[in-house]
Amino acid sequence: MVAVHDVQTHPEHKPEHHRHHCLHLLVQTPRGLWSLQEPADAQRRPVFAWNSKIGLIISDAREVFGFVENDNKYVLLRGQEQLDPERTIASYHLQDGALLILSVQGGNAA
Amino acid sequence: MSIPAAVSLEAVQKDLAAAMPFAAAAGLILDTAALCANNLRFYVIFQNRQADKFYAEFDCRDYPLLPPTVEFMDEARQVRGLKHLYPNVFHSAPCVCMRYNRKAYGDLGGPHANWRLIDWHLPTPGGGPITSLALMISDMHTKILASSGRMRE
Numbered sequence: 001m002v003a004v005h006d007v008q009t010h011p012e013h014k015p016e017h018h019r020h021h022c023l024h025l026l027v028q029t030p031r032g033l034w035s036l037q038e039p040a041d042a043q044r045r046p047v048f049a050w051n052s053k054i055g056l057i058i059s060d061a062r063e064v065f066g067f068v069e070n071d072n073k074y075v076l077l078r079g080q081e082q083l084d085p086e087r088t089i090a091s092y093h094l095q096d097g098a099l100l101i102l103s104v105q106g107g108n109a110a
Numbered sequence: 111m112s113i114p115a116a117v118s119l120e121a122v123q124k125d126l127a128a129a130m131p132f133a134a135a136a137g138l139i140l141d142t143a144a145l146c147a148n149n150l151r152f153y154v155i156f157q158n159r160q161a162d163k164f165y166a167e168f169d170c171r172d173y174p175l176l177p178p179t180v181e182f183m184d185e186a187r188q189v190r191g192l193k194h195l196y197p198n199v200f201h202s203a204p205c206v207c208m209r210y211n212r213k214a215y216g217d218l219g220g221p222h223a224n225w226r227l228i229d230w231h232l233p234t235p236g237g238g239p240i241t242s243l244a245l246m247i248s249d250m251h252t253k254i255l256a257s258s259g260r261m262r263e
Contacts, residue, residue: 028135030244031128069238073252079137081166101135104245105161105252107237108199109207109214109222 021096022049027057027076029102032066039064047087055085060066061102113175115147121174122150122243129244136251137247153187154247156197156254164197164254177230179212180246197257204261208234210246218221 024044027034034046040065048057058074061067067074076083078100083092094100126142133140139155150170157163165187169179182195182204189195193204201207203221209216209230216223233239240249 023206028132030248032133034116062222069233071233071236071238072240073237075252075256077136080157101132101134103136103252104207104240104248105237106210106240106245106249107234108253109201109209109234109236 008043009099010078022047023096024048025057025091025094026099027061027098027102028099029061029067030104031067034061034064051078051088053085054083054087054092056087057100058085058090058102065102067102075103075105077101077103094104111175114152115171118170118173119145119147122152124172125143126152128159128242129247132244133247134172136248138247138251142249149263150250151185151199154250156251158254158257158259160199160259161198162257162259166250168246170243176227177212178211178246180208180210181213193261193263196261197254198259198261199253199257200261202261204247204251208240208246208249210234210240210249229240 018090024036025048031061032039034042038046044060044064054076060078061073122145130140133154137153141153145152150173154166155163156226158165163181165185166209167181167183183190183197183210196204201221204214205211205220207221209225209232212218212227214220214222215225215227217227231239240246
């Protein structure tokens with residue numbers, strides 16, 4: 001298991017934040033699960049400060065799994081609820097260990 | 111143009127290894143019980159936010175050389191391809207008008223005569239490439255969630 005302090009953190013994961021101001025999430029994507037253990041070679045773990053925006057989870061998950069196609073739409077879901085990238089984690093009252101889904105949407109031909 | 115069924119089966123099973131946990135997390139039911147070299151089909155039950163259920167068949171013959179044929183059916187899998195079986199977010203043909211759906215191609219009676227099957231990995235207008243079964247399920251899941259109901263006949 002990778003310890004949180006061993007993991008490269010995003011600039012928005014401010015070091016002055018105490019552990020209880022962060023939470024870890026599980027993010028299921030079409031290319032695998034992002035967790036504290038998976039994927040084994042991930043350079044970043046899904047540990048976020050409460051005041052991080054949902055958009056940061058999306059961009060970090062995209063980076064971990066190599067979702068480089070900018071023309072696709074990436075949405076983060078809690079069950080069937082689509083989370084707003086501009087809102088914070090705290091505003092959704094997410095629990096430590098919550099499971100979110102990164103869903104990828106392509107185009108739609110007429 | 112075809113490839114051995116055993117090759118397709120291996121490719122489908124490899125893709126489904128990623129698709130299954132995604133489908134489970136998303137609350138989708140993925141039925142692969144009948145999947146074998148002689149029957150390269152699996153099924154996914156999608157649902158919108160109004161709890162309408164949509165039953166999709168993925169026929170993966172010649173996958174991954176060619177894309178699957180994606181079709182909506184009734185719950186009993188007896189009736190297929192009728193408008194009321196589709197969520198109202200797809201082409202009114204009716205058809206899932208994506209390059210990953212063989213039904214969308216003009217060669218097979220679909221609306222896109224300008225698409226070539228061999229190019230199915232290319233992006234569909236308005237988005238990027240959708241190149242695996244897990245991504246196809248993800249794409250359809252996101253669109254169907256946003257549907258308000260069934261397509262009208």
